[in-house]
Amino acid sequence: MLKRIRLLTTILVFVLLTATWTACNGDTTEDTDGSNGNDNDSNVDNSEAAISVGVVYDVTGKGDQSFNDAAAAGIERAENELNIEYTELTPNKDGSDRAELLQLAADSHDLVVAVGFLYEPFVVDAATENQDVQFGVVDTPMLDFESDPSGQPYGDNISGLVFTEHEGSFLVGAAAALKSQTGTIGFIGGVANAGGLIEKFQAGYEAGALAVDPEITIFANYITEAPDSTGWQAPDRAQEIALSMYENGADIIYHAAGGSGLGLFAAAKKHSETVGSKVWAIGVDSDQYHTVDPEVQDYVLTSMLKRVDVAIFELVKSTIEDNTEPGAITYDLAVEGVDYSTSGGFIDDIVEQLESLKAQIVAGDIDVPTVPNS
Amino acid sequence: MNSVRKYFKIIEKVRALPAWATWMMWATLGMLVLTLVQELSDTSQLTDVVSSQGMIRWSVPIMLAGLGGLFAERVGVINIGLEGIMILGTWFGAWGAVNYGPWAGMLIGILGGAVGGLIHAIATVSFGVDHIISGVAINLTAPGLTRYLSSHIFVNYDGGSISQSPRVGKVGDFTFPFLAGGNIGSWQTPDLLGWTADQNWFLISETTALLRGAGSMSIASIIAFALVPISVWILWRTRLGLRLRICGEHPLSGESQGINIYRYKYYGVLASGMLAGFGGAFIVTPELSGVYLEGQTQGRGFIGLGALIFGNWKPGGVMTGSLLFGYPFGLSLRDLDGVASRALMLVGVFALVGVTVWTLKKGRRTDAALAGVLSIAAAVWYSTSQTVPKWWISILPYVIVLLVLVFFSQKLRMPQANGSPYRKGGHSN
Numbered sequence: 001m002l003k004r005i006r007l008l009t010t011i012l013v014f015v016l017l018t019a020t021w022t023a024c025n026g027d028t029t030e031d032t033d034g035s036n037g038n039d040n041d042s043n044v045d046n047s048e049a050a051i052s053v054g055v056v057y058d059v060t061g062k063g064d065q066s067f068n069d070a071a072a073a074g075i076e077r078a079e080n081e082l083n084i085e086y087t088e089l090t091p092n093k094d095g096s097d098r099a100e101l102l103q104l105a106a107d108s109h110d111l112v113v114a115v116g117f118l119y120e121p122f123v124v125d126a127a128t129e130n131q132d133v134q135f136g137v138v139d140t141p142m143l144d145f146e147s148d149p150s151g152q153p154y155g156d157n158i159s160g161l162v163f164t165e166h167e168g169s170f171l172v173g174a175a176a177a178l179k180s181q182t183g184t185i186g187f188i189g190g191v192a193n194a195g196g197l198i199e200k201f202q203a204g205y206e207a208g209a210l211a212v213d214p215e216i217t218i219f220a221n222y223i224t225e226a227p228d229s230t231g232w233q234a235p236d237r238a239q240e241i242a243l244s245m246y247e248n249g250a251d252i253i254y255h256a257a258g259g260s261g262l263g264l265f266a267a268a269k270k271h272s273e274t275v276g277s278k279v280w281a282i283g284v285d286s287d288q289y290h291t292v293d294p295e296v297q298d299y300v301l302t303s304m305l306k307r308v309d310v311a312i313f314e315l316v317k318s319t320i321e322d323n324t325e326p327g328a329i330t331y332d333l334a335v336e337g338v339d340y341s342t343s344g345g346f347i348d349d350i351v352e353q354l355e356s357l358k359a360q361i362v363a364g365d366i367d368v369p370t371v372p373n374s
Numbered sequence: 375m376n377s378v379r380k381y382f383k384i385i386e387k388v389r390a391l392p393a394w395a396t397w398m399m400w401a402t403l404g405m406l407v408l409t410l411v412q413e414l415s416d417t418s419q420l421t422d423v424v425s426s427q428g429m430i431r432w433s434v435p436i437m438l439a440g441l442g443g444l445f446a447e448r449v450g451v452i453n454i455g456l457e458g459i460m461i462l463g464t465w466f467g468a469w470g471a472v473n474y475g476p477w478a479g480m481l482i483g484i485l486g487g488a489v490g491g492l493i494h495a496i497a498t499v500s501f502g503v504d505h506i507i508s509g510v511a512i513n514l515t516a517p518g519l520t521r522y523l524s525s526h527i528f529v530n531y532d533g534g535s536i537s538q539s540p541r542v543g544k545v546g547d548f549t550f551p552f553l554a555g556g557n558i559g560s561w562q563t564p565d566l567l568g569w570t571a572d573q574n575w576f577l578i579s580e581t582t583a584l585l586r587g588a589g590s591m592s593i594a595s596i597i598a599f600a601l602v603p604i605s606v607w608i609l610w611r612t613r614l615g616l617r618l619r620i621c622g623e624h625p626l627s628g629e630s631q632g633i634n635i636y637r638y639k640y641y642g643v644l645a646s647g648m649l650a651g652f653g654g655a656f657i658v659t660p661e662l663s664g665v666y667l668e669g670q671t672q673g674r675g676f677i678g679l680g681a682l683i684f685g686n687w688k689p690g691g692v693m694t695g696s697l698l699f700g701y702p703f704g705l706s707l708r709d710l711d712g713v714a715s716r717a718l719m720l721v722g723v724f725a726l727v728g729v730t731v732w733t734l735k736k737g738r739r740t741d742a743a744l745a746g747v748l749s750i751a752a753a754v755w756y757s758t759s760q761t762v763p764k765w766w767i768s769i770l771p772y773v774i775v776l777l778v779l780v781f782f783s784q785k786l787r788m789p790q791a792n793g794s795p796y797r798k799g800g801h802s803n
Contacts, residue, residue, distance in 0.1 A: 060668070063528075063535015090536050093517055093668055192764075219710050225764050233669045236662035237707055240428055244708035247424055259538065259667055266664045293533060293541035 050320050053078070053086040054105030056098075058116035060232065060259050061090035066285045067258060067308065071115045071138065073286075074312030082316060102126040106133045111319045113312055114138065117195065127158045134324055136161060136315045138308055139197065141328035153327035161311040163331045165197075166204030167361055168304040168338030169254070170368045172282050173208025174357055175302055175340065176252040177216050178350045179280065184217040185209060186245035188238055188264060190257035191231040192222035196371070201256035201284070201304075203372040211357070211366070219245045220372070223260055231260060238263030239270075246271040246279050252301060254282035265292050268299035280346075289343035301346050305339040307331060334362045407724050409580045415717035421580040423571060425705055425714075426587020431661055433700030434598045435460070435671075436771075438653030439678025440685065440692035441605055442487075442646040447687060448609060449642030450622035451498050452505040452793045455512030456650045457675030459490035463654020465520040468539040468666030471658065472531065476543040480594060480655050487651015488644055490516065495643035499636055502795050513675075521668065528666075539666035542658050545594045554589025592661045598652070605689040618642050622789030625796045635796060650675060680775040686786050699771040712761040719756045723749055729781050741781055748777075 055075050057068045075086050087109065089101045099122045105112045106126055112133060114123050117140040124142075127135045135158045142160030143151030153159075176185045187205050189198040202220055209216050221241050223231035231237070238260040242253055246267065253268070255261040261284065268281040283289065283303030292300060311331050318324045331337020342351060360366045391399070412420040419425050439456050446453035453459075466486025471479025490512055497508040521536065528534035533541065549556030555565025571583035609615040617638050620628035625635045653674070658666050677699055684698070685691020706715045726749030733742040779786070 060538065061536040063533070063538050068535075093521065093537075221710060222764070224768075228765065228768070230669065230672055233667050234672065235665055235667060236657065236670070239662070239664075240431075240704060240707040244424070244710060248710060262541075262665050262667075263663065266660055270660075291533075295541060 049085040050083050051110040051316070052108070053084055053316060054109035054112045055086055055088050056101050056105055056112065056114045056119070057088065057090045058118070059091055059093065059095045062088065064259050066261060066283075066288065066291070067306075068115055069291060070286045070306065070308035071113070071312055074309030075113070075316070077309060078313050078316040081313075082320060084316060084320070098122045099125065103129075106130040106135075110134065111136065111316065113315065115308075117197065123158060124154050127155050131155075131157060133157065134319050135159070136312070136324075138311065139163070143327055151327070156326050159315065159324055159326055160328045161308075161315065161331065162328050163306050163308075163311070163337050164333065164368075165256075165304070165306060165338060166200045166207075166368045166370050167333045168306060168340065169201045169204030169256075170208035170211075170361065170366075171340045171354055171358060172254055172302055172304045173205035173210075174212045175208075175347050175350060175354060176205075176254060176280075176282060177209040177212035178353060179301060179347065180213075180216070180252050182249050182251045183213070183215065184219070184249040184251065186219040186242070186250040186253035187221070188241055188245075188253060188255045188257055188260075189220070189222040189231075190224075190255075190260055191229050192225045194226040194229070198222070198256050199372055200370045201254075203369045205254050206372060207369050208357070212353075217249075219248070219250055221245070223257060232258035234260045235263030235266070239267045242267035242281075243271060246275075250279070252280045252282065254284070254304070256284050256304075261288070262292070265296040265299055269296045272299065283341075287341040287343050289341060297344070300344060303341040303343075305341055307337050307339065310337060333358060405577060405581050405584075407721060409577050411717050411720045411724070412580070415713060415720065417713045417717055419705065419709060419714035420717060421583050422708075423568070423583050423586045425701075425708060426584045427591065428704030428708055429697060429701040430588060430591055430595055431700075432704040433696040434595050435653040435657050435662070435674050436678050436681055436699055437693055437696035438598055438601070438649050438656065439675045440681035440696055441601060441689060442649035442653065443679050443682040444605065444646075444685075444687060444689060444692055445618075445642045445649065446491075446494075446646035447682065447792050448622045448789055449618050449639045450625065450789060450791045450794065450796065451494070451639060451643050451646075452509065453491075453494060453643065453646050453650075454506055454509030454679065455490065455494050455516075455675075456509075456646075456678055457671060457673065458509075458512035458514070458516030459487050459494075459647050459650040460654035460657070460671045460675045461516040461520055462490045463487040463651035464658050464666050464671060465523060465539075465654075466651070467655025468542050468658045469523075469527065470655075471542040472534075472540050476545045476659065479542065479658070480545065480652070483655025483658075484648045484651045487647045487649070487654060489647070490651065491644045491647015494647065495640045499639045499643065499796075502797065505793055517668070524668075537668035539658070542660065542664055542666070544660045545592055547590060548593050548596060549590040554586055556590070592659065594656055594659060594661065598656065599693070601649070602689045602693045609689070614641075619789070621796075622792055625791055629798065636798070639796070650678070653678070677771045680771050683786065683788075684775055684778050687788050698774065702767055702770050706762070706764070706767040715762040715767065716756070716760070719752065719762060723752045723756055726752055729777075733781060745781060 060068060062068050062072050078084055079086060089105060091098050091101055098119060102112060102122050103126055112135050114137045116138060119137050120140045123135050123137050138161045140160045141162050142154055142158050144154050145151050187202050189202060206218050209218060223234055223237050238257055242264045245253055253264055255264045264281045268279050272278045280301040281299050283300050285306045287305060288303045289297060289300040361368060408420055439460060442456055443453055463483040463486055467479045467483025470482025494508055494512060497503040498505050525536045528539050529536055531540050551558050551563040553567050555563055555568060567582045567586040567589050571579050571586050573579050609619060617633050621635050621638045629635055657663055657670060663670055681692050681695030681699060684695035702718055709715045726745055730742050730745040730749055733745055
């Protein structure tokens with residue numbers, strides 16, 4: 001018996017190894033065809049590239065149909081328009097190899113783009129060690145507030161790309177209030193107390209909704225609290241929260257919860273089908289009408305666009321031109337760093353009102369808060 | 375003096391009741407506490423139909439993992455690798471569902487789990503590796519393997535990535551006729567439970583509302599719940615079950631009866647892997663996630679092991695444990711203003727008071743004092759706080775298991791030879 005099992009195991013291991021080897025081989029051939037989406041995918045051009053860029057994604061990686069995909073769109077646009085070459089890297093599940101990935105990217109590239117504020121301390125270390133490489137981090141100003149309370153850049157080769165998410169959220173909040181039939185709307189955040197980032201979304205959303213309808217009821221809930229960051233990867237929990245909000249009368253819900261947002265779209269479809277009247281979801285970061293599964297597409301009212309793609313494209317461009325500013329580079333409504341989407345045509349009737357609100361924010365007539373009231 | 379004697383007589387009568395009657399009694403008592411707390415707290419969420427549906431959704435994966443643990447430990451193999459096997463179940467479940475439809479996904483997820491179980495069986499049964507080491511190895515390898523597979527397969531799909539699959543399709547729901555108003559042919563039967571739940575009859579409406587939640591659920595959930603009586607039947611009513619259990623209780627005496635212990639241990643651990651794989655495949659169905667996403671099992675395999683200990687290595691107990699763990703989790707997510715979660719704390723206070731009385735009656739003074747102090751602490755916390763922190767709900771299952779281990783450990787009995795190595799002919803390694 002035992003002998004037979006040993007023999008079987010040996011055969012099994014052999015078969016597995018062969019299969020793995022063939023699989024690897026198969027993929028290498030694909031790679032030279034220029035197929036996309038490998039873990040470590042170099043898009044090498046024949047002509048001499050202006051610069052080479054290393055993109056290090058956040059834990060969820062490319063294909064999250066949200067934040068990381070927006071970054072990918074930016075670097076792809078830069079490749080098409082600016083004659084660069086780039087490599088993509090994704091950290092492991094718990095993100096424990098962030099420092100190593102940054103060093104790896106810095107070794108062979110002129111510019112390293114780190115997608116996500118969690119990279120901040122690692123980029124500071126890597127940039128100090130690689131003075132000849134330019135670093136850009138999305139979602140954090142990369143300013144040192146410890147040595148100087150007003151904030152100084154960590155180094156000449158470090159920039160932070162920040163967005164006025166509260167302004168974009170204000171506009172989709174206004175859209176929700178204008179479109180709501182029940183006078184009740186909802187907000188689902190991924191992780192609370194993570195440096196106040198997601199609270200910015202909530203504050204803008206609530207302010208926008210209240211500006212249109214001071215009587216409106218707003219449910220706000222977070223999936224987890226920092227340091228428990230599983231809230232970005234829990235579509236099941238997001239779905240449960242969203243269902244409860246819909247059942248309690250909300251008909252439009254906005255999420256700022258990364259990968260968990262998929263649960264919100266699923267809940268919108270589920271609830272609409274059970275009850276028979278349509279409820280909506282609002283996407284975030286990318287234009288989620290185009291990124292979600294076609295099955296739930298019709299429930300995406302609009303999306304708060306955070307133009308990570310624009311920011312990364314501009315960063316690449318300024319690096320080529322050698323005039324990158326160290327420290328925080330802010331993308332706001334005025335430069336279309338944040339915006340709302342009209343895909344699907346569901347909010348065509350209120351675009352005029354939204355545009356006028358937008359103009360008031362840009363002109364400084366409306367001051368959008370960054371901290372929620374409650 | 376007379377009254378005391380009378381009291382003991384009642385106790386003896388209760389003892390003499392058949393098992394199902396005691397269960398009913400405890401369930402009614404639990405419902406009574408729940409209803410009273412609900413009345414006190416001014417919420418209706420504790421016994422809502424939708425809360426009940428949430429409870430079922432969140433319990434099923436825990437229960438399947440628990441049943442997986444049950445089959446492994448009943449044949450004497452500790453399976454701490456349930457979490458890793460569940461991860462395999464999520465990946466293969468999603469892969470199968472995306473390519474061949476939701477039902478095939480379920481099946482392929484189960485097969486993926488079986489592979490995990492097979493590896494654990496080869497390591498522990500054939501090679502005599504320490505059960506914990508093999509289990510931890512599976513837990514560490516599974517996420518790496520699935521990520522590797524994703525990087526070669528899911529990235530090529532539309533909407534897939536290194537950490538995510540495209541959307542997974544629905545398995546389909548079933549609504550029981552008469553009880554919950556399901557259809558027979560094209561005729562819609564009356565919704566008896568739903569009607570009773572709407573009547574506002576004290577205790578009865580609350581109970582039927584919770585039952586109504588179970589009246590309409592995913593077919594996968596129905597299969598999962600059906601596996602509980604099936605497990606009881608297999609393990610305690612068939613020859614196969616007797617042979618499986620002897621592997622966990624006293625393999626050498628089984629061997630002396632001519633039973634091939636190795637083979638039955640393999641059966642048990644394989645079944646364990648298949649059940650945990652089913653649990654993983656369930657997590658990716660739209661009932662919960664509707665997508666494979668890295669890290670989405672979120673420790674449910676370990677909570678399943680908790681349900682196994684809570685349930686005293688019996689299928690019915692595993693089910694009770696997972697419902698008990700799934701209930702606060704689903705409820706806290708559905709709870710928008712924090713009232714229901716806080717009310718749940720009051721239920722906990724009552725439970726601890728119950729434990730105090732019970733230990734006092736048994737004459738276990740130290741335990742009674744400990745339970746008393748805990749119940750007072752819980753009561754103080756309840757009265758001084760307005761909301762329950764989110765992390766508290768996440769650790770609640772572990773807290774319950776710890777409390778069960780502290781206060782009821784004398785009642786727990788795991789399979790006698792659980793975790794000890796077995797070699798044919800009684801040679802030790």
